[in-house]
Amino acid sequence: xxxxxxxxxxxxxxxxxxxxxxxxxxxxxxxxxxxxxxxxxxxxxxxxxxxxxxxxxxxxxxxxxxxxxxxxxxxxxxxxxxxxxxxxxxxxxxxxxxxxxxxxxxxxxxxxxxxxxxxxxxxxxxxxxxxxxxxxxxxxxxxxxxxxxxxxxxxxxxxxxxxxxxxxxxxxxxxxxxxx
Numbered sequence: 001x002x003x004x005x006x007x008x009x010x011x012x013x014x015x016x017x018x019x020x021x022x023x024x025x026x027x028x029x030x031x032x033x034x035x036x037x038x039x040x041x042x043x044x045x046x047x048x049x050x051x052x053x054x055x056x057x058x059x060x061x062x063x064x065x066x067x068x069x070x071x072x073x074x075x076x077x078x079x080x081x082x083x084x085x086x087x088x089x090x091x092x093x094x095x096x097x098x099x100x101x102x103x104x105x106x107x108x109x110x111x112x113x114x115x116x117x118x119x120x121x122x123x124x125x126x127x128x129x130x131x132x133x134x135x136x137x138x139x140x141x142x143x144x145x146x147x148x149x150x151x152x153x154x155x156x157x158x159x160x161x162x163x164x165x166x167x168x169x170x171x172x173x174x175x176x177x178x179x180x
Contacts, residue, residue, distance in 0.1 A: 005065035009050040028079030031136040078136040085145040087131040091160035093130040108153040
């Protein structure tokens, strides 16, 4: 039995969870999310506790068991508290500003980059070099942060670019003057 898969998911106060066949829906103060469950798995809701069961012990079903439990737990946590990802912009002249549902970024290119935020993700910009992405869907927030970072990855020589707030950039030594 999967250690992660067999752990029950407690449903906190203020979150409504509905199981409709193979679709699990969660609604809370931060939004609404739904997840389709694989046919080999079953989900039951008893007294504000969500449990995931499986029909067989095949390798793929065992792997899906833990995955689905994690996805459902993230969904319940997301509609209750939400998720956030912090990014930092490093470099002279590199900055960001929020324009409605778009981020306008100056990243050293000849033109500004307009990055549209997907539905369900909000951004806050502090001091023009710090971006905080917030949302109920953990995967969507993480994917949006990864796309933003990919616009200008951190340079290993000077450290310029967009990086996660908790990321450490391994710096390389550049050329030495007069070395033979």
